[in-house]
Amino acid sequence: MNKLIEIERLNVGYENKPNVLSDVSLTIFEDDFLGIIGPNGGGKTTLLKTILGLIEPQDGVIKFYNNGKVVPSLNIGYLPQINQIDKKFPISVSEVILSGLTPHKQLIRRYSSKDRQKVKDVAERMGIEELLPRAIGELSGGQLQRVLLGRAIIDNPKLIILDEPSTYVDKLFETNFYKLLGDINKEIAIMLVSHDVGTIISLVKNIACVNQGLHYHSGSDISQEWLTNAYQSCPIEILGHGSLPHRVLMEHDHLHEHEHSANTKD
Template identity: 85%
Template sequence: MNKLIDIANLTVGYENKPNVLKDINLSIYQDDFLGIIGPNGGGKTTLLRTILGLIKPQSGSVTFYDKGEKTASINIGYLPQINRIDKKFPISVSEVILSGLTPGNNIFKRYSSADRQKVKEVAERLGIEELLSRAIGDLSGGQLQRVLLGRAIVDNPKLIILDEPSTYVDKLFETNFYKLLGDINKEIAIVLVSHDVGTIISLVKNIACVNQGLHYHPGTDISQEWLLNAYESCPIEILGHGSLPHRVLLEHDHQEGGSHIHQ
């Protein structure tokens, strides 16, 4: 299968926090559904921002491919954490999805009837066509996540990146949302970041744990030993819930944060 992205010897840091990521190597493929896990402060969001070109690495490279050939960039859709969205901003659902078609250098683009038809088709696919005229401030968390997913896929990207998509949504919506992702993955590669290790394992094709470095695991048959090695100083236990084991981070102290619990 063709590569979309090849990350080689990547080191990224900030002025007050050097080496947030250190010597990262990772390849993302055309049909990938890659789950990224790791502790808070481990560098997951920094990795996403570097792939999106929002952060310049200190060293190493991020190389993009189109049909097996190197290219300057590829079309990537992005679904941010919902708590970063200003729901008071006066914009409709239709306008939010349309904005996924706007080139970054032309915020005043006039949308065509074909663009609006595409938005309608995406909304129908995601079950939100009746919401198109509503303001985003009137939406529930689950509805807003579908709208943001529509924005991420409306421009037919090669890859979509989702940062903690199940935050602030109920479990029923979360289940339906992940079913949608499985359908979308038939056409588009997905990178999904989550703190919920159990959910990640049940969904994705491959796993990467980011904790300054990166541990990659092809497939999802993951042992507790691999997780312990990947998280290093962050203790993990396996909790049984019915027939499905969930791996969660226990309370611990981490260098970049205080004591915290992941569940």
């Protein structure tokens, strides 16, 4: 299978935290559904921003590929955490999805009738066609996630990156949303970041744990030993329950307020 992105010995840091990512190597393939897990502060979001070109690495190489050949950049769609979206901003659902067609660094674009038809087609696929004229401030968390996903895929990217997409939605929506991602993955590679290990494992083809370094696992048949090693100070268990498994943080020193019970996420 052809590579999309190849990361070699990446080091990234900030002035007040020089070693956020250290010696990270990773390959993302054309049909990948890659799950990214890891403890808070481990560098997951920093990795995403570096791939998107928002952060300059200190060392290392990121190569992009198209049809097996190295290219200077790659068309990547991005779905941010919805708590980063200003729902008071006066913009409609249609305009948000359209903005996914605006080239980077271009502030103004004249949209054609063909562009607006693309919006309708994407909205129909997302199941939100009736929401197109509404302001984003009127939407539920689940509806907004579908709008942002529509924005991420409208320009036919080679890869979409999703940062904690299920944080602010209910479980019924979450299940349907992940089914939609499975359908999209037939055409587009996906990189999905989540704190919910159980859900990630039930969905993805490959998985990586980012905790300053990076532990990669081909396939989703993850052992307890691999997870414990990858998380180090935050060992975890996987439980199956209902349509999607849950993750459980096992008892350890960093959860003082839960010394005698596991912390579960329903």
